[in-house]
Amino acid sequence: MSILRSPNGCPWDREQTHESLLPYLLEESYEFIDSVKSGDVDAMKEELGDLLLQIAFHAQLAEERGLFNFADVDQAISDKMVRRHPHVFGDASSADLDHRWEELKHSEREQKGLKSVLDDIPLALPAVSRAEKIQRRAAKVGFDWDEISPVFAKIEEEMDEIRRAIDGDGDIHEEVGDLLFACVNLARKLDVKAEMALDDTNRKFEARFRQMETTVLPKSLADYSLDELEALWVEAKNAQKG
Template identity: 40%
Template structure:
């Protein structure tokens, strides 16, 4: 039996949430004190928790975290209505109007038969709407660097500024790697120019992210998978050492490698 609800049931559930938000805002000491500023860092935290649930592939956790984010949206709308700036209806209508504007291939006469054209149209319309002087003006300054690099590259591609073939992008990766190697040879034991090394390493990372985009790999997701894999193996190493009555800080690297190699087979 399907656990999916009808449109009427969904609307009733949303109405129930709005009513509960009204009651909490009027009666709960904590909810009454909140502002958009006080909620901001909590919203960011909830977004990362949703990200964790998605990476874990846990539908129940995804549902829970989406609920928490929905609560925050409703909360912001409630505060907006109290301040006379916007309410849930105007927020949703504004979103609907934006979606219609940015999908002229669905609601207008524009033709877009592939995803790439849709993305290019979206970026062009977005640029017109916001009146940004730069295509890159819409990239949030506080985005994490890897995600920011992805968005910068995607936006540049949206106006046609991009490599044509993926082999060209890989050649750029190799070029940046060679430059980094020549400048900061690992075999040499001399002190390096940290400022210059940071710049060159940034160029190398940017080119790798660019190549990942060309072969349709999300570099943020790829790095996070590696992070999780490392954590899992390192925790196996910790547990195995503990069970053997050993302390990691007192073990040699060769001793730790034995457990590490065991972890890789798990």
């Protein structure tokens, strides 16, 4: 990276900043997720390399400003892992591991000057993932239902509020957001990662829809009625299960 950023290096690389590189960091992260989902080991190796490149790039930018370098990043994560695993690298017992973990996290938040348990949840997280993190943090201090039945009741309540908003009594945008938040909470209570579950459903829908498109070739799905499309959907669904 130092060569690419040098006066005789690549003009594009020399122009980049932490901010300009952020979209690429996200893109490479999502591409690695795709490679894992597809089970493509070669792609996993390639995408991890692309992610490592982004880390090296950001470290190089920081080094040029005299802030830190790649070795500092490596040392920082090594120190964190040792600090967070005293039962492995120290004399602490593995008993009551969850409690010790929370104590360590609390101590780290205090050192960073964070006052709320929600303070270090990244604002840039996808909304579904961020909702789950917010709910988990709230639950850790006891702000959570012990049983799942109130979660279902909350979802029903939010659906009723959407119906009233549609009739003119309320903000539809706000009520839909409340319903989505409640659905994420249901997933959390069922120990399901809502972001991953929704991603799997997206992929499932896409596969079935593409099958429908293939089935009607050389025609277009737009040439069919809704009843015909629903029949094609059932056919694609059954083929996928078979």
